[in-house]
Structure formats: C-alpha cells, structure tokens
Amino acid sequence: MPLCLALLLGFLAVRTGCSYEPPLVTWTDLSPEKDATTYVNSIPIGNGGLAANVFVDNKNEQDPIMGLLISDQRAWKFQVLNASTDTVLIDIGDPPIRIVAYVDANHDILVVNISSPTKVSATATAELPRPSPSKKKPDFDCVTYDISADFYVSHANDGIIGWAHWNNGTNFVDQTLKQLNLISAASSFMDRPKDRSTVAIWRFSEPVSGVSEGVVRTKAPVHRHTFTSFISVVTIEEGSVSEAIADAEAILNTYAVGPAWERHVAWWRGFWSKSWINISGPNAPLVNEKYALHRYIQATQTRQPLPLKFNGMLFTAQREDPDFRQWGGLNWWQNVRLPYYNMLVAGDFSMQQTLFESYMNTLTGAVAKTTLYYPDMKGPVAFRDEYVHPLIGQTRRFGTTPRTDGITTTSNKTKDIEVMKANLPLMDAVVNFFSQWRTHRDSRGKMVLFPTQSIETWQCPGYKDMVAGTNCSMNDHPTISGLLAVVTRLVKLPSDITQPEQRARWKKLLSILPTVPTTKSKNGGTKLAPCEVCTPTPTNVENADLYAVHPYRYITSKSSEELLSMGRITFSERRFTSDEGWNQNVMDAVLLGLAKEAQSMVVSRAKYPSAKGYRFSVFAPHLQDYPPWADQYAVMNNALTYMLLQPMDDENEGILLFPAWPSWPCHWDVSFKLWGPASTTIRGSLVAGKVTELRVDPEHRLTAVTVRPCQ
Secondary structure, three states: OOEEEEEEOOOOOOOOOOOOOOOEEEEOOOOOOOOOOHHHHOEEEEOOOEEEEEEEEOOOOOOOEEEEEEEEHHHOOOOOOOOOOOEEEEEEOOOOEEEEEEEOOOOOEEEEEEEOOOOEOOEEEOOOOOOOOEEEOOOOOOOOEEEOOEEEEEEOOOOEEEEEEEOOOOOHHHHHHHHOOOHHHHHHOOOOOOOOEEEEEEEEOOOEEEEEOOEEEEOOOEOOOEEEEEEEEEEEOOOOHHHHHHHHHHHHHHOOHHHHHHHHHHHHHHHHHHOEEEEEOOOHHHHHHHHHHHHHHHHOOOOOOOOOOOEOOOOOOOOOOOOOOOOOOOOOHHHHOHHHHHHHHHOOHHHHHHHHHHHHOOHHHHHHHHHHHOOOOOOOOOOOOOOOOHHHOOOOOOOHHHHHHHHHHHHHHHOOHHHHHHHHHHHHHHHHHHHHHOOOEOOOOOEOOOOEOEOOOEOOOOOOOOOEOOOEEEEEHHHHHHHHHHHHHHHOOOOOOOOHHHHHHHHHHHHHOOOOOEEEOOOOOEEEOOEEEOOOOOOOOOOHHHOOOOOOOOOOOOOOHHHHHHHHHHHHOOOOOOOOOOOOHHHHHHHOOOHHHHHHHHHHHHOOOOOOOOOOOOOEOOOOOOOOEOHHHHHHHHHHHHHHEEEOOOOOOOEEEOOOOOOOOOOOEEEEEEEEOOOEEEEEEEEOOEEEEEEEEOHHHHHHEEEOOOO
C-alpha cells in the first residue's frame, strides 16, 4: 500500500518565505518493525510543553492505523499525555486518504485533519498506558512507589472521549525528605507531583456514535472533503481531576481553528526567521539537517515550566513500561544544561527562561536545606545536591556554578536586566555558600577546597578518613574556574541592581580563590590539571581539566597567546579522547580555535545513526544515557555555533566571527544569522574563504565585531 509520511517543520504546505527554509523529512515507505514496536516510524511534534510521536501502525497491511503517542512535559517523569506543534502529513491508500496532525503552537491542543476524495469512516481509540495500578522500585532507590491507574473520560451525549491520570496523593516528596533528614523543613518544599492530574479530551467535528470507554466512531461515512478532531491536554498540580477535565473541555469549547492556525503559522515563521546556519561543502547537507532538526526538537519541549528531560526527552516510545527510562526521573544538571548553550546564539532566549524559572522555584527549599545542614553559615546560602547530603556520605554540589554562569551569560547576551534581577537571589545564595563552605586557608591565605571532587571523574565518595590523593581530591578545577568566571561577572554587574554588601562579599571571595590548577605537560611546559591533588584512579571519562574552556570560557579563542597555548596543550594531551553524547571534546576544540579538529568531530556526530527502534534522524542513540537522547546533537549544535561566533567576554561585549572555521578549499562555505552579546544580530556569508555579506544590527555594534581568517 503506498504511503507518504512527511514532517513539515512549522506548518503544512506553507513555506516560511524567509531567507532560510528548514528541511523537510519525507518517508515514502515504512521501516520494518523488526526488533522494535510500531513506534519505529514515529515523527515528533510539540509546542514546547506538549508533544507527541505521530506514527503509522502497519501491522495490518490492509488497514493501517495512524496513531499518536502523547506526552506532557508538565507531567515530568510520569510519561502521560500531550499535544504538539509541528505538522505531520500522512497519505494512506489509493486514492490516498490524507491525515495532517499538528500541535497548536499557542494552545495545548493537538489537531488532526482527515481528508479524502471519497466517503470515509473513522474510528478513534484511546489506549491507557497504565490500565491498572502498580508498584515500582526505581534503580538506585530504596523505596517502592505506588503508581495509580489511568482511566477513561467519556460523555456519550457530547460525542467525546478522553483519558486521564491522577497521581492520587503520591508520597514521593515526603519519602525523599525523610531520606535526606529534611522533614523539619518540609514546608519549604513544593510537592508538585502529589496531586498532579493530566487529562486529554478528544472531540470531533462530525457526529459520532458508539461512544464507549476509549472508543468512538463516526455515525456514517463522512461526505465532507475534510473533517477534524481536536485533542486538548491539561495538567494541573492543585485541585481535583474533575477540574482538569473541565479545563480541557473549556479549551475545546472556545477554540477557533482558523484564527488559531494563522497564529500557529506566525509563531513558526518567527522561529525559523530568528536564526539559521546553512553550510555547503563536504558532508554539509547532513550537518545542516541535523542542526535544524535538533533545534526544532528543542523548541518542541522547552517553552513550559520544566527543563528538557535529557534521557529520552518527551519521545520515549521504545520503553519497557510507561514509567521507565534509564537513570529515571533525575534531571542532572551535567546533562540537562547542554541543549541550552546553543539557544543563546540561535536567539531562542525565551526557551532558556523556563530553565532558569524552574531552578528559581527550588530556591526556597535549597535555602532551607542549606541552613539546616550548615547552621553556622550567614546570609542567604544555597547549594543544590542531586543525590544525598553530607550527613550520609556525599560531598557533591552539582550544577551550582555552571547554572549561575548560564544566567549571567544570558543576561549579557540579551541586555535584559530583568533576567538578571529575577535570578540574582539564586546566584548570590549559591556564591555565598561557596564563600563559606571551606574555611581552611593555605599559607598564601587562599581557600582550600577539601574535601571535594572533580566532576564524577576524580571522586571523593565520603570515606571517614579522607586524605587528598588517597581517597579524595583537593582544589578541583571545575569549581575554581567556575567561581572565577561567575564571581568576576557578578562584580561587574550594575550597582543599581546589586548592594554594596553583596559586592564586598564577591570581591572578598575573588581575593581568596586559589588559582586554576596546572601541571607539567609531556614536553615540560604547563598545562591545566583536573585538580591540584587528585584521587589515584579516574571513575568516569570527563576531561575536568578543560572546564576552564567549556563551560566557563576562562580560556578561549579570545585569550592571550600564553593561556590559549596552555589550553591547546591540555586538549592535545587530554586523557579521554572520545567525542559522543555528553563528551565535551568538540566544544573544547572549537573554543580553542582548532577548526579542523572541530569540523571533523561535528561531522562524526552528524553521521551517527538513529537510536535502535527509531527512524527520525535526531532521535540519538543510547550512548551514555537513554534514547532518544538530547545531548548528542545538542553538543554538535553548540560546537557549530561556536565555530561561527564566540563572545569575547570583554568590556565592549565584543564578538569573534569565524574563530574556528575551516579554510577554503576543501571545506565549507556558509550563510548564517546568529545572535551575539548585547542583543546583536549578525547575518553573514562566507564563500571560498572570503566574507561576501556582513550585516550587523544595530549598526553601531559593527565596531565590536572582529572577523578572524579561516584556518
């Protein structure tokens, strides 16, 4: 049976009319379902909070079924329901029945249009992922959790069907607080999953009959050329599930598809007009496609109040059960951060704000926890550990300095002082924690960071008798370089949004920070070290000695020759050379101006196949985490944008163009539109190694742009 399945990025049959046209993904047949479920042929759509895998179930070749696997970002780790943004077109049969599905970019509604040159009947079936209650004990957890069952919502007289999930008073947060000895501070922690309800309601434009639990069909073959169905999705965290049902029905009652479609098209036109990269040359089509599709994937998931889920995102179709993904519900900063760097250069600033807001929402609990664990600390103090606390043997403080660095970088990029003001309480509390965390000083009066660990590679797992170099590390590189970068930027903030007392604390901390650790290189020179004193054996594959390059940009292409040389020597002698998934080697290479190495690694990433059981090209394979995985192509996109544009991090908010772009001949031409510091947009073209177009907006920012020759 002939079938055409196409993803039109943004909207069906209406191209953007912009200088850049996003790629179409067109499949003219179905991949076999060997070693996979029916979701192997799924295509993702989403509106930034709601998402769906749209697929064709071809198990019955005479009567294939179009299906939607719906998920809701606000349901967090409970893979429940959703709608989505972009448009999938499916042609089935001869003459073809055409099905078009998209999620409204501005409303939590999934629209499915069915058109046929002949009469057509339709049956809709909603399948419950969790038809009965169950219990689950996640890996690395000592608690078994109750999982409530999904249930149907039906109104025979109204011709609608629906389905819902209610967490029914889950005790996940209470159990976690007990494990962490934080019951006394429970009032400071929001219990968001406790009564969370997610509801989907499905309504049809034609009269239907035979409404039963989860099934509805048209009364008679439809004569119209097109008929439409709408699925509204609502998630609430307070109130009863009946309120969520009422809200979902109300959305459908007021939805006007015509005007909504025009606004939907306008949103996606604005998205694709905001920025682009279009390369020509060897392997360029593959890199172009994966860059654009991964930017699209990010947009479908990052406009709602929770960050992108790195291990599976919203598209985990090939899973053991509805609530499974390897590494569970934790969203470690080390992994979740990676998609958000390229958003800066792409101009997708609003998608970053949801990340910052999600962490700001944890500040009250973090302050309460820190005050309880460290009662002698003064002022607002906060740290965020993602495991257990120091009283039961852990010394990690994950994600604090890089998250603060991300906020300061975004504020500098956009010149949005409101972003800085809104997030300054979090940044100040984090930095204030570090200023009091380790009180020992060396002979020079510098802070001694001990016990500590250097990422997950040079660990200090909490022995009773910790000895630097034996079972623990001292003065770790990431913490030192991170604090140097962050506090230096805080000190430079305008005095009208900071207090004298804050600035005095920050300057004092800068004065006592140890220098970034170094060691001897193979040729007797100096290179960066992962820690001043490390544990004897690495336990992971992170190059902690290059964190001064990425994420903190303490050493980059704009640095002095001495620092840049030290960074490049460190890179050439790095312990771990693999570059896939969350490995940072390609970003380090490009930030150090190593164009050929960076290009080679970008192309290698782009050549990775889809994950087993998936067909969509940017559904990345398992690698270190769980498919479809966010980090593989997020890192590639970060590197590609850095190849074209890097901030100089100076007083003039300067911009380096082509700091690591491969030379002509044999390499790449490029046209692009990207965003630099101070809300500066740069549109340019490079052909045969020569700049043929350069437009800077606002024009006065042209003086801040330095064009580097290709390498």
